[in-house]
Amino acid sequence: MVRLQVFQGERVSSTAVRSAAIPVVAVLLALLVGAAMILALGANPLDGYRALFIGAFGSRSALADSAVRAMPLLLVAVGICVAFRAKVINIGGEGQIIAGAILSTVVALSVGDLPAVLLIPLVLIMGMVGGGIWGAIPGAMKAYLGVNEILSTIMLNIVAVQIMNYLLRDPLIDPKEIEQGTRIPQTERLPETADLPILLEGTRLHLGVVVAVVAAVAGWAFLWRTTIGFRVRAVGHSPHAARYAGMSVPRMTMLALSLSGALCGLAGAALVFGSQSHRLITDGSAAGFTGSAGFNGIVAALFGGLHPLWAIPSSFLFGGLLVGANAMQRAIQIPSALVVALNGLVVVFVIASNRIRDNLRKRVVDG
Amino acid sequence: MTTQPENGPEAETNSGSTSASGTSVANTSVSGALLEMRGITKRFPGVLANDSVSFDVQGGEVHTLLGENGAGKSTLMKILFGMYSADAGEVLLEGRPVDVSSPSAAIEAGIGMIHQHFMLVPTLTVTENVALGLPHGVRPDLDVVRSRVGELSEQYGLAVDPDVYVWQLAVGERQRVEILKALYREIRLLVLDEPTAVLTPQEVDDFFVTLRALADDGRGLIFISHKLHEVMALSDRITVLRDGRVVGSTTPGETDRQELAEMMVGRQVKLASVQRQPADSSGESNPADLDYDARPANDARLVVTALDVAGDRDGVPPAVRGLSLEVAPGEILGVAGVSGNGQRELAEAIAGLRRPLTGSITLDGFELVGASPQRIRRSGLSFVPEERMRDGAIGDFSVSENLMLVDHGEPAHAVRGWLKLGALNKRAVDLVDRYQIKTPDVSTPTSSLSGGNIQKMIMARELSSGPSVLLAAQPTRGVDVGAAEYIHERLLAQRDEGTAVIVISEDLDEVLALADRIMVMFEGRVVGTVHRDRCTVEQLGLMMAGG
Ligand SMILES: Nc1ncnc2c1ncn2[C@@H]1O[C@H](COP(=O)(O)OP(=O)(O)OP(=O)(O)O)[C@@H](O)[C@H]1O
Numbered sequence: 061m062v063r064l065q066v067f068q069g070e071r072v073s074s075t076a077v078r079s080a081a082i083p084v085v086a087v088l089l090a091l092l093v094g095a096a097m098i099l100a101l102g103a104n105p106l107d108g109y110r111a112l113f114i115g116a117f118g119s120r121s122a123l124a125d126s127a128v129r130a131m132p133l134l135l136v137a138v139g140i141c142v143a144f145r146a147k148v149i150n151i152g153g154e155g156q157i158i159a160g161a162i163l164s165t166v167v168a169l170s171v172g173d174l175p176a177v178l179l180i181p182l183v184l185i186m187g188m189v190g191g192g193i194w195g196a197i198p199g200a201m202k203a204y205l206g207v208n209e210i211l212s213t214i215m216l217n218i219v220a221v222q223i224m225n226y227l228l229r230d231p232l233i234d235p236k237e238i239e240q241g242t243r244i245p246q247t248e249r250l251p252e253t254a255d256l257p258i259l260l261e262g263t264r265l266h267l268g269v270v271v272a273v274v275a276a277v278a279g280w281a282f283l284w285r286t287t288i289g290f291r292v293r294a295v296g297h298s299p300h301a302a303r304y305a306g307m308s309v310p311r312m313t314m315l316a317l318s319l320s321g322a323l324c325g326l327a328g329a330a331l332v333f334g335s336q337s338h339r340l341i342t343d344g345s346a347a348g349f350t351g352s353a354g355f356n357g358i359v360a361a362l363f364g365g366l367h368p369l370w371a372i373p374s375s376f377l378f379g380g381l382l383v384g385a386n387a388m389q390r391a392i393q394i395p396s397a398l399v400v401a402l403n404g405l406v407v408v409f410v411i412a413s414n415r416i417r418d419n420l421r422k423r424v425v426d427g
Numbered sequence: 428m429t430t431q432p433e434n435g436p437e438a439e440t441n442s443g444s445t446s447a448s449g450t451s452v453a454n455t456s457v458s459g460a461l462l463e464m465r466g467i468t469k470r471f472p473g474v475l476a477n478d479s480v481s482f483d484v485q486g487g488e489v490h491t492l493l494g495e496n497g498a499g500k501s502t503l504m505k506i507l508f509g510m511y512s513a514d515a516g517e518v519l520l521e522g523r524p525v526d527v528s529s530p531s532a533a534i535e536a537g538i539g540m541i542h543q544h545f546m547l548v549p550t551l552t553v554t555e556n557v558a559l560g561l562p563h564g565v566r567p568d569l570d571v572v573r574s575r576v577g578e579l580s581e582q583y584g585l586a587v588d589p590d591v592y593v594w595q596l597a598v599g600e601r602q603r604v605e606i607l608k609a610l611y612r613e614i615r616l617l618v619l620d621e622p623t624a625v626l627t628p629q630e631v632d633d634f635f636v637t638l639r640a641l642a643d644d645g646r647g648l649i650f651i652s653h654k655l656h657e658v659m660a661l662s663d664r665i666t667v668l669r670d671g672r673v674v675g676s677t678t679p680g681e682t683d684r685q686e687l688a689e690m691m692v693g694r695q696v697k698l699a700s701v702q703r704q705p706a707d708s709s710g711e712s713n714p715a716d717l718d719y720d721a722r723p724a725n726d727a728r729l730v731v732t733a734l735d736v737a738g739d740r741d742g743v744p745p746a747v748r749g750l751s752l753e754v755a756p757g758e759i760l761g762v763a764g765v766s767g768n769g770q771r772e773l774a775e776a777i778a779g780l781r782r783p784l785t786g787s788i789t790l791d792g793f794e795l796v797g798a799s800p801q802r803i804r805r806s807g808l809s810f811v812p813e814e815r816m817r818d819g820a821i822g823d824f825s826v827s828e829n830l831m832l833v834d835h836g837e838p839a840h841a842v843r844g845w846l847k848l849g850a851l852n853k854r855a856v857d858l859v860d861r862y863q864i865k866t867p868d869v870s871t872p873t874s875s876l877s878g879g880n881i882q883k884m885i886m887a888r889e890l891s892s893g894p895s896v897l898l899a900a901q902p903t904r905g906v907d908v909g910a911a912e913y914i915h916e917r918l919l920a921q922r923d924e925g926t927a928v929i930v931i932s933e934d935l936d937e938v939l940a941l942a943d944r945i946m947v948m949f950e951g952r953v954v955g956t957v958h959r960d961r962c963t964v965e966q967l968g969l970m971m972a973g974g
């Protein structure tokens with residue numbers, strides 16, 4: 061939690077001009093250290109990075125893939141921002157993604173083929189409801205019982221995976237899997253009218269990406285333009301003063317975690333209905349379905365200074381790194397897991413440089 | 428308290444001459460000064476907080492820094508204590524330049540500072556707090572510390588039990604611990620930034636005796652206060668800051684409160700407390716005639732009946748006991764009394780922040796006991812809390828955000844949940860202007876405002892929300908003379924508009940200047956409620972002591 065606390069003192073308002081140099085320098089430093097690691101593994105870092113960059117951003121379809129990969133990161137990141145503004149730390153993104161995926165899948169399977177204009181909004185909303193409930197539970201536990209949200213959200217991640225595994229092995233399993241005896245834990249193909257439409261011919265860019273960007277803008281507008289968002293921020297900054305001003309601290313805490321969960325749940329629905337297989341599939345782990353978006357989204361949010369709009373470029377960058385990593389692996393036979401280390405390094409450098417900047421400012425401008 | 432101490436000959440010769448217009452020539456002969464600050468300049472975004480300020484302190488003197496809210500007093504002191512670094516200028520201790528880059532360096536150099544917000548650890552004892560952070564990891568022998576604390580507190584009249592936990596102490600006692608902490612570190616120069624703001628008049632008297640004793644032992648003291656009578660009583664020298672610049676130095680012997688006020692603001696002012704002197708102390712009314720159960724003239728709007736409220740400590744009688752009061756629209760009820768006699772608990776109970784043990788509180792017949800603070804706010808109560816930094820404002824929020832903290836949901840400020848930022852901003856600009864809140868603009872973070880300006884901002888917010896009942900605790904604490912005057916005017920105007928106003932204040936002058944009726948509290952009970960026009964200061968003093 062050290063990371064998150066570093067940001068607490070920082071004022072990132074919509075109007076504040078952020079120093080753009082810091083993230084750039086942090087990324088460059090991370091790449092430098094990464095290069096040393098590649099060298100140590102006996103490969104050429106320049107070749108590796110070229111492959112990574114081309115794989116991530118080098119073509120229309122590469123860009124589209126990066127955007128698709130960024131979509132869940134962005135939704136989770138916006139959710140993290142909302143929760144964080146109320147001083148709630150949501151580590152439950154994974155569970156909330158799964159909860160959203162499950163509820164939207166169940167609804168899609170049971171309503172059958174409605175026209176797309178109805179079914180797509182319906183499944184996306186059901187994703188938000190599912191994730192929202194999965195966020196509201198720890199939210200209520202924190203607000204009214206004082207249960208630490210970090211522990212409860214992590215716990216609920218595990219619960220969500222187990223529920224998904226159970227559902228996909230029995231009640232929701234594709235009947236064909238039972239007939240053929242293969243028993244792969246996956247649903248049948250979901251109604252075609254629920255498929256998120258492809259926006260760019262010949263790429264994988266689907267509607268979910270647009271939904272995520274809209275959600276980021278909505279998250280910003282909520283926090284800085286609405287009365288409830290204002291209260292959420294007030295409660296996050298000073299529960300005492302908020303209470304004295306006549307706000308309900310527990311209600312805002314619970315609301316923030318529910319909204320955060322809803323955004324993660326939306327990511328879950330978009331992952332299912334934007335997937336290549338158009339099914340919900342499990343490999344037994346959470347990451348198998350979420351691609352660890354529930355955690356990587358936190359990284360993207362931190363890199364974006366916990367501001368929903370800055371989360372857009374930040375998520376796109378991390379999405380690109382994840383996509384490019386596969387290309388790098390093919391080119392120089394370096395495990396793509398190196399990118400996970402790169403992500404970590406970027407965050408470490410961002411936080412370190414924020415510290416350095418704050419210290420500099422203390423000496424030069426004020427205290 | 429109105430006695431003017433004679434200045435030592437040393438202070439006299441070094442203070443420079445003060446011309447009638449209130450400006451003086453900068454000191455030229457400061458040789459032998461304990462502290463000398465030369466040409467200190469400090470710029471914040473949009474503000475020149477200190478503009479080549481020169482300032483010196485002799486050993487053995489109390490040198491007061493005087494100035495309006497935002498004049499740059501705290502900034503100068505924070506530079507001295509190593510909390511800010513100056514853009515230009517130098518600091519000399521006993522003639523030698525020192526580099527105070529941090530508070531620990533300042534303490535090492537012999538400089539101590541008593542902040543307005545105490546820096547104590549509540550869960551540790553007095554002795555442990557003093558021992559905390561003693562230099563360089565030597566584990567202090569607590570017995571040694573305890574006996575030294577005992578000696579120091581005896582020597583300087585700083586009565587405090589070394590073994591009691593800090594959270595159990597009243598504000599005045601905590602301040603004594605802060606001073607003991609500084610003394611333990613053998614400081615030669617002590618900075619006191621508005622130390623009397625949290626003290627009762629009685630405590631102030633004792634406190635001044637202590638400060639004088641500290642100075643007599645050769646230490647230099649820098650004192651900051653907005654209360655001119657305190658400044659006149661304690662100071663050897665007075666330096667006035669205005670807009671970050673030194674406008675002059677003088678001594679109590681050469682000046683009066685009127686002239687000081689004019690130096691501070693740079694124009695003619697009328698001192699209200701001078702002309703609107705309260706109750707006749709001629710003793711024309713006879714205590715026997717006094718009605719100790721004065722009732723409001725109109726039907727009451729807020730009625731408190733047989734209220735018991737628990738305090739923070741366990742195992743002691745409730746902080747408020749069997750208290751009843753009534754306030755009617757169009758009157759101000761002043762609650763007087765030495766602080767710590769249940770005023771805070773009473774206020775928090777009315778605001779819904781502390782649940783009473785028994786009793787009832789009704790606003791226009793609606794029962795407030797058990798209602799949430801939001802419900803109570805919505806039914807028309809405005810509340811100015813005593814702890815402005817913790818409860819009254821959000822430091823990370825901008826001035827305009829803090830100004831809309833309470834009423835951002837009103838139809839004038841929001842449509843269907845969307846804030847009307849344009850209108851809110853315009854109103855914020857207007858309030859900043861009317862209450863003369865000194866800030867570069869309304870989007871400035873509140874934490875960078877000076878203490879008095881934050882208080883003005885809170886008052887502006889609470890007064891502008893159109894309350895039907897206004898409950899203000901210490902409404903002018905830390906606020907300069909001119910701003911206090913304006914806040915008083917606004918409180919009276921609010922009363923005239925038909926608001927039922929309760930003003931809780933330790934400052935008897937303030938209560939007398941504002942209240943129609945005065946309720947005196949002692950040990951959680953009402954000693955009596957009297958009409959302002961029919962009582963004397965002596966009678967009130969007697970009541971405050973429990974009689
Ligand atoms: N950390 C800061 N960042 C930006 N501006 C600041 C900061 N601290 C002080 N200022 C500004 O510097 C000016 C002087 O403030 P300072 O706190 O020194 O005033 P002061 O004389 O102590 O006033 P008061 O009587 O209200 O305590 C004010 O305009 C204030 O807004």
Ligand SMILES: [Mg+2]
Pocket residue numbers: 500501502620877878879
């Ligand atoms: Mg100050």
